[in-house]
């Protein structure tokens with residue numbers, strides 16, 4: 366019987382996940398369908414239960430339900446437990462396993478696709494929301510020399526630094542506190558690019574040879590990437606690779622098969638002039 370998967374969110378119609386997973390399934394010969402599931406803002410748990418009762422095997426979870434999914438899961442991977450956010454649910458009998466594949470997807474994109482080694486490097490993570498939470502542990506596991514979090518609301522950055530303290534030393538604060546500091550990898554995990562804005566980053570944060578990574582995708586050169594380009598970053602990347610790699614991690618969790626991500630990235634990359 367064909368296995369059923371979906372991405373649940375609100376809104377969710379814009380999601381590229383059905384296309385990505387259809388490509389993965391056809392490439393690996395897996396018999397599955399993958400659709401979108403629009404859950405009412407006050408009805409996430411009900412929507413998940415109905416999907417599961419109808420024979421669904423797993424779900425990706427997107428905005429705004431990642432924290433609710435974390436609460437709903439009956440079993441959690443370590444990375445999801447720490448992130449307090451779940452983007453992948455796997456149903457196994459009565460068990461609902463919750464995982465967070467965002468960080469693994471980001472690390473894989475940075476290391477395997479972009480050829481940037483994180484080990485021994487200085488990392489600046491901008492933002493302290495759901496996306497930032499999900500990537501901290503996988504980044505710390507790459508043994509950076511230094512890890513800093515800056516956020517518009519500094520208390521949220523301090524909270525994250527405390528939460529992850531057993532796994533690594535993290536400095537935290539507001540953007541102004543970064544004056545005079547230089548980083549090899551600067552990751553924009555804020556939603557500022559959505560509204561065409563740029564957090565108040567001091568111009569000197571980009572070390573020579575640095576990589577500037579915006580988790581946002583599909584918006585071309587965002588204000589953050591433009592700023593990075595003008596201020597010495599050597600390499601620029603948007604979040605398309607992370608999107609495809611986190612999907613591949615979820616697919617692997619569900620199916621035990623690792624799909625090729627490059628063909629899907631080529632398919633999703635905006636064509637010049639379009």
Ligand code: NDP
Nearest residue numbers: 492493494495496517518555556557562564580604607608
């Ligand atoms: P959240 O709403 O949870 O967090 C938003 C963060 O952005 C907060 O830290 C907030 O700061 C900060 N922020 C928002 N606007 C501004 C601004 N104008 N200036 C400075 N800081 C700002 O969002 P998520 O963490 O879920 O998502 C963040 C981004 O990551 C989105 O663009 C999303 O599309 C992207 N993403 C990409 C993925 C991928 O696969 N490529 C996966 C997941 C997310 P404050 O705390 O002060 O409010």
